[in-house]
Amino acid sequence: MNKMGCFYSRRMEDEEMVYDMSPIRHLPVIFVNGVPGAGNHTVAQTISSITGYTMIRPGELVAAEALKDTARGRLIADKLQARDDIPEQLTVDLIKEAMLTHQNATGFILVGFPKNPRMSNMFNKQVKWPEKVVALEVSNEVAATRLQNKLSELGRPESEINAARQIVREAAHKVKNVHKRFGSHVVRVDSAGNPKALASHLKEILSDTMECQERSKSPVHRPPLALSAPVVGRDPNPPGTCEPPADSVKMADE
Numbered sequence: 001m002n003k004m005g006c007f008y009s010r011r012m013e014d015e016e017m018v019y020d021m022s023p024i025r026h027l028p029v030i031f032v033n034g035v036p037g038a039g040n041h042t043v044a045q046t047i048s049s050i051t052g053y054t055m056i057r058p059g060e061l062v063a064a065e066a067l068k069d070t071a072r073g074r075l076i077a078d079k080l081q082a083r084d085d086i087p088e089q090l091t092v093d094l095i096k097e098a099m100l101t102h103q104n105a106t107g108f109i110l111v112g113f114p115k116n117p118r119m120s121n122m123f124n125k126q127v128k129w130p131e132k133v134v135a136l137e138v139s140n141e142v143a144a145t146r147l148q149n150k151l152s153e154l155g156r157p158e159s160e161i162n163a164a165r166q167i168v169r170e171a172a173h174k175v176k177n178v179h180k181r182f183g184s185h186v187v188r189v190d191s192a193g194n195p196k197a198l199a200s201h202l203k204e205i206l207s208d209t210m211e212c213q214e215r216s217k218s219p220v221h222r223p224p225l226a227l228s229a230p231v232v233g234r235d236p237n238p239p240g241t242c243e244p245p246a247d248s249v250k251m252a253d254e
Helices: 002-014 040-051 058-066 071-081 088-100 117-126 140-153 158-162 164-181 195-205 207-217
Strands: 029-033 054-056 108-111 132-137 186-190
Touching: 029 040, 029 164, 040 054, 040 108, 040 132, 040 195, 054 088, 058 071, 058 088, 058 108, 071 088, 088 117, 117 164, 132 164, 132 195, 140 158, 140 164, 158 164, 186 195, 195 207
Parallel strands: 029 108, 029 132, 054 108, 132 186
Antiparallel strands: none
C-alpha cells in the first residue's frame, strides 16, 4: 500500500494536469523576479498600483494548498515539513488555477516567479510567455540582511535566520539563469533605491505593455482565440508586439 502511495505521489509531482488557459491567454503577464529579500512583494505592489493587474504570489498558493485535506495538499504539506523543494509542476498548476479564477483581471503579476529555468519553461509552454520580466537588482548582502530581519520578525528558528546568506547566494545563481532565457523581455530595476524613483522608473518601462493592452481592447484589434498554449522555444511574444506568431520552435525542458 505504501508503494502505491509513493507511486501516486510521484505521478502527481511529475504529470501536467490539463487546463484550458485560452480565457486568460490574451492578458499580459509580468514576472517580478529577484532573490529573497530583494523586495519582490513591494515592487509587485507598486506595479499593481500602476497597471491595475492582479498579483499572484505562488508561495501563498503553496502554503494555502498545504492546509487542504487532499492528496495534493498532503503531498505539499509533507514536502514543506521535510523542507524539500515543491515540484515545479505543482506550483505551475496552482498558478494556472489562480489565474483562471480571475478571468476578469486586466493582467497578472507573478511575484518571485519563476524560481528556476525549468519552472519558467513549464509556464511558457503551458500558459504563455510573459510580456516583461522585472529583474530586481540588489546586493546579496542587502538582500540577506532584509531576509534575516523578516525571518526574525516571523519568529523563525535561529538556524534558519543564520542560513539567510546561503539562501540568497543559491537563489542568485538560479535567478541569473532565469533572466538569461528571456533576453530583451528583461528590465532591470534597482530595488534598493528610492521608492518614488522606483515607481517612476517602473511606470516608464511598463508603458509599452500598457499601450499594447489598450490597443488590443479596441474593436479594430482583438486578441486571437488561442486553442492551445505555445510550445517553449523562440520567443512567441517579442517586445513591442501584442500577439504571438502562429509558429514556434520547440526547445527541450531542462
